[in-house]
Amino acid sequence: MSHRTADPLAESATAQMPDGYAYVELDEAASVGHALLAEECALAIAYNGISHAVMMVSPSALEDFIVGFSLTSAVVGAAKDIYDIQVRRAGEAFSAEVQIASRAFWTLKQQRRSLAGTSGCGLCGVEALEQALPQLDTLSVNPLPPAAHLADLRTRIGEMQKLARQSGALHAALFVDELGEIVLCREDIGRHNALDKLIGALSRESRDARSGFAVVTSRCSLELIHKAVRAGFASLVSLSAPTDLCVRWARRHRLNLIHLPHHSVPRIYSPAPARG
Known part of the structure; x- marks a missing residue:
C-alpha cells in the first residue's frame, strides 16, 4: 500500500495565527486575548x-484516519485491501482518493444502499464537499446579547436539562429570549439533533430566532454553525470552545459567536475584535 500526500500543507492545515484567535472579554474592561482553537x-x-x-x-x-475509517466501516476487511491513498488539499477542504481491492469495492457498492441516514456525526456520511461546506446566506448585523443574559447561564442550563439529570450523556440546545429567560430546551444524544429539535420548536411556536439567542452545551463544530445561520439566529453561545473553522465561518456569515468558559467571562469570537 502506498500513501501520497499531494499537498505538503495537508499535514498541517492550520490557518490561524501562531498566537491563536483574538477574542474580547465581555466585561467592562473589554480586554482582548488570544486562544488557540x-x-x-x-x-x-x-x-x-x-x-x-x-x-x-x-x-x-x-x-x-482513512485506513481506520475504511476498516471500522467495513469498507475493507484488512489493511492489505487498500492499495493506494492520495490526499489533496483545496482551500478549507481535503480530498482523498483511495484505491481498494476489487472484491472490497464490490462489497462496498452492495453496502451503499444502506448507508443513508445512519450517520450520528452530523456531516458524516454526506457525499459531496458542497454539502460539508455549503453556500450560506449572510446574516444581517445584529447586536450581541446583553452580558446580564449570560450571567449564571451554566447553572440555569443545568436546571433546564431534565433528561440529562436522569440519564446523562445528552447534549442540549436552548433558546434565551429577549428578556434573558430560557424559554425552550431540547435534548438529544447528538449535538446536531438537539439543535434541530430547538429550531423545530421555535418554528412550531412561531418564535423569531433573532429575538434571542441559541445556546449549545456541546462542542461547537461547523455543522452547528450551518444550522444556526440557516435558522437565522443572531447569536450562538457555546459552552465549549469553537474550532478555528467555526470562527471563520461565523465571522464570514455575521453570526455572533460567543464561548462561555467554565471559570472566565464570556469570549466573543464573532464579530472579530476591532484592531487597536
Missing part, C-alpha cells in the same frame, strides 16, 4: 473513483 476540516473520501463520504475531522494523521 482546535482545527477542523472537511475530508472527502472516494474509493476507486466513487465518492463515499465527507467527514469533519482534525487535519492531522489523515492517512491513519
Whole structure:
C-alpha cells in the first residue's frame, strides 16, 4: 500500500495565527486575548473513483484516519485491501482518493444502499464537499446579547436539562429570549439533533430566532454553525470552545459567536475584535 500526500500543507492545515484567535472579554474592561482553537476540516473520501463520504475531522494523521475509517466501516476487511491513498488539499477542504481491492469495492457498492441516514456525526456520511461546506446566506448585523443574559447561564442550563439529570450523556440546545429567560430546551444524544429539535420548536411556536439567542452545551463544530445561520439566529453561545473553522465561518456569515468558559467571562469570537 502506498500513501501520497499531494499537498505538503495537508499535514498541517492550520490557518490561524501562531498566537491563536483574538477574542474580547465581555466585561467592562473589554480586554482582548488570544486562544488557540482546535482545527477542523472537511475530508472527502472516494474509493476507486466513487465518492463515499465527507467527514469533519482534525487535519492531522489523515492517512491513519482513512485506513481506520475504511476498516471500522467495513469498507475493507484488512489493511492489505487498500492499495493506494492520495490526499489533496483545496482551500478549507481535503480530498482523498483511495484505491481498494476489487472484491472490497464490490462489497462496498452492495453496502451503499444502506448507508443513508445512519450517520450520528452530523456531516458524516454526506457525499459531496458542497454539502460539508455549503453556500450560506449572510446574516444581517445584529447586536450581541446583553452580558446580564449570560450571567449564571451554566447553572440555569443545568436546571433546564431534565433528561440529562436522569440519564446523562445528552447534549442540549436552548433558546434565551429577549428578556434573558430560557424559554425552550431540547435534548438529544447528538449535538446536531438537539439543535434541530430547538429550531423545530421555535418554528412550531412561531418564535423569531433573532429575538434571542441559541445556546449549545456541546462542542461547537461547523455543522452547528450551518444550522444556526440557516435558522437565522443572531447569536450562538457555546459552552465549549469553537474550532478555528467555526470562527471563520461565523465571522464570514455575521453570526455572533460567543464561548462561555467554565471559570472566565464570556469570549466573543464573532464579530472579530476591532484592531487597536
